[in-house]
Amino acid sequence: xxxxxxxxxxxxxxxxxxxxxxxxxxxxxxxxxxxxxxxxxxxxxxxxxxxxxxxxxxxxxxxxxxxxxxxxxxxxxxxxxxxxxxxxxxxxxxxxxxxxxxxxxxxxxxxxxxxxxxxxxxxxxxxxxxxxxxxxxxxxxxxxxxxxxxxxxxxxxxxxxxxxxxxxxxxxxxxxxxxxxxxxxxxxxxxxxxxxxxxxxxxxxxxxxxxxxxxxxxxxxxxxxxxxxxxxxxxxxxxxxxxxxxxxxxxxxxxxxxxxxxxxxxxxxxxxxxxxxx
Numbered sequence: 197x198x199x200x201x202x203x204x205x206x207x208x209x210x211x212x213x214x215x216x217x218x219x220x221x222x223x224x225x226x227x228x229x230x231x232x233x234x235x236x237x238x239x240x241x242x243x244x245x246x247x248x249x250x251x252x253x254x255x256x257x258x259x260x261x262x263x264x265x266x267x268x269x270x271x272x273x274x275x276x277x278x279x280x281x282x283x284x285x286x287x288x289x290x291x292x293x294x295x296x297x298x299x300x301x302x303x304x305x306x307x308x309x310x311x312x313x314x315x316x317x318x319x320x321x322x323x324x325x326x327x328x329x330x331x332x333x334x335x336x337x338x339x340x341x342x343x344x345x346x347x348x349x350x351x352x353x354x355x356x357x358x359x360x361x362x363x364x365x366x367x368x369x370x371x372x373x374x375x376x377x378x379x380x381x382x383x384x385x386x387x388x389x390x391x392x393x394x395x396x397x398x399x400x401x402x403x404x405x406x407x408x409x410x411x412x413x414x415x416x417x418x419x420x421x422x423x424x425x426x427x428x429x430x431x432x433x434x435x436x437x438x439x440x441x442x443x444x445x446x447x448x449x450x451x452x453x454x455x456x457x458x459x460x461x462x463x464x465x466x467x468x469x470x471x472x473x474x
Contacts, residue, residue: 205271208264223264230257258294265291333423340422347419351386354415358382358408362401370397386412 207215233254236242243250265287269275278284337344359379366372371394372381381394385408396402453460 201271204267208268208271226257226260230254230261233257254294258291261287261291336423343422344419347422351415354411355379355382355386358386358404362396362404365401365404366396366398370401371395382408385409386415388412388416 206213207219209216233250236246237250268278268284268287272278279288356379359382360375362381363372363375363378366378368374372378377394384391384394385405388409396405451461
């Protein structure tokens, strides 16, 4: 039994192995198929014509994800930690809507059922687990959260100032009825979206809006530069092993011990136990 658990663990969690890569690619394709089914179900003509086929395919996928979810719980030494982890909750939300729809009877609840089933798009969050590039972007955003937060606060403050000035310059007669509306215009202009529902009419207002548009391009470039620079300097020389003690998961390929707590990463020297993952 222990040997079976270890084998399944290596297939499900250790993406560096051949079997693990095959498992991950297969699961990726199933996830993409499930998202495609959700999209097709939203098209009334397709839903009316192929309702039974789509429903059957969805239940097959749900059963596959259910087996995967409970297998992950079974092969880990700390199942509760996995269940309460981010990916554990994502895995649960990936299968829960289909089962909840069974227990909400009555035609009057049809809209509620459809709303619950749309939550299946949570499965797309499972994609980042199986792609190192996806995890690299997520970790880069997290590691630069302070810089990005300061930048967002700066942009929001700038939008308030610009919106207030535009309210004073243009006034209610030109559509800038209040400061919140003017701030909305400032955000739309700064992000270079330009809906066109609000536009300055005075010469001073048009001059100010021109400056805001030019400023918007430089503002967009700042977070992109921060993230790109971090990705280019990111050391990607790590594997998928997770420390069995502290669950740290960024070890170098040649690491023998966890850099956080010093626990041995050698499976053969760990008394039959094997690394955990979340």
